[in-house]
Amino acid sequence: MLGLLVFWAICLMFGFALVSYGDGARFSGSLSPSRFANALYLSGTTLFTLGLGDIAPASPLARVVTVLEAGIGFGFLALVMGYLPVLYQSFSRREATISLLDARAGSPPTAFELLRRHAGAGIHGLDALTDLLHDWERWSAELMESHLSYPVLAYFRWQHDNQSWIGSLTGILDVCALSMAGLGGMCQYQARLTFAIARHALVDLSQVFGRAPDHHGSSNRLSADDLAQIRSQLRGLGMELAEDEAATQELLRLRALYEPYALALSRYLRLELPPWIKRDAVKDNWQTTAWQERPPHLRHHATVPDEHA
Secondary structure, eight states, X not given: OHHHHHHHHHHHHHHHHHHHHHTTXXXXXXXXXXXXXXXXXXXXXXXXXXXXXXXXXXXXHHHHHHHHHHHHHHHHHHHHHHXXXXXXHHHHHHHHHHHTTHHHHTTTTXXXXXXXXXXXXXXXXXXXXXXXXXXXXXXXXXHHHHHHHOGGGGGOOOSSTTOXXXXXXXXXXXXXXXXXXXXTTSOHHHHHHHHHHHHHHHHHHHHHTTXXXXXXXXXXXXXXXXXXXXXXXXXXXXXXXXXXXXXHHHHHHHHHHHHHHHHHHHHHHTOOOOOSSOSSOOOOGGGOOSSSOOOGGGTTOSSOOGGGO
């Protein structure tokens, strides 16, 4: 973002210098035998409101260009001072919620891991999962508002390459889809509310960036074997996911409502979507560090203990 602002300022400075030079504007005082160099210097001191006065406009055209550039310079500086804090606050709120998924759903966050860790805590875990979906309902609304107003926020990356706003949002949608397709013990009402606003955010953002939904690639994201494994392991945790054909078709219908948009956005932004279930054991980000060896009691566990979920 800082690089874009610097580039913008340089373009403004050179642009006004070229206007003055190309239209034959005259200046009093000279720091260089090159008239363009003098025009560029005057443009820079005017744009950044320095007003040194060692070179001054000496023709009507030069005075008009200088006054115009001075006004744009004030506007540019005011925009930078007002725009950057708003962007950073929106980015910070977005990432704080994403970082909380690390211990709750793994790195990257997956639908099965989120369910597994909360199911291990019994009824309290399912209540906490309902609260989590409520928090992500509000997060999705804030994401839609901020990223539609400031689309550049979509390009801001998190510090870990296995976490992203679109990956986390897709993982939450996956959980909502499983719940709505017949997952016992889940709060269907909250799942529907979260699914609605999260899907709304994905669709609107895909329109902002002109990304058409990818209906072909999204169908391969959840294989029949993975779905069977999810059902089997959830059953072992005391959570029944309906296995009849109607439930399977309902899950397929729900996935078609958001996966094509998520896939199109992920390809455009070069961000990977998380799987529905991890095939290999992967450490959570909180379990890793570049400064010391992994603690012994965590070496053979890829997930956070259930009682801390």
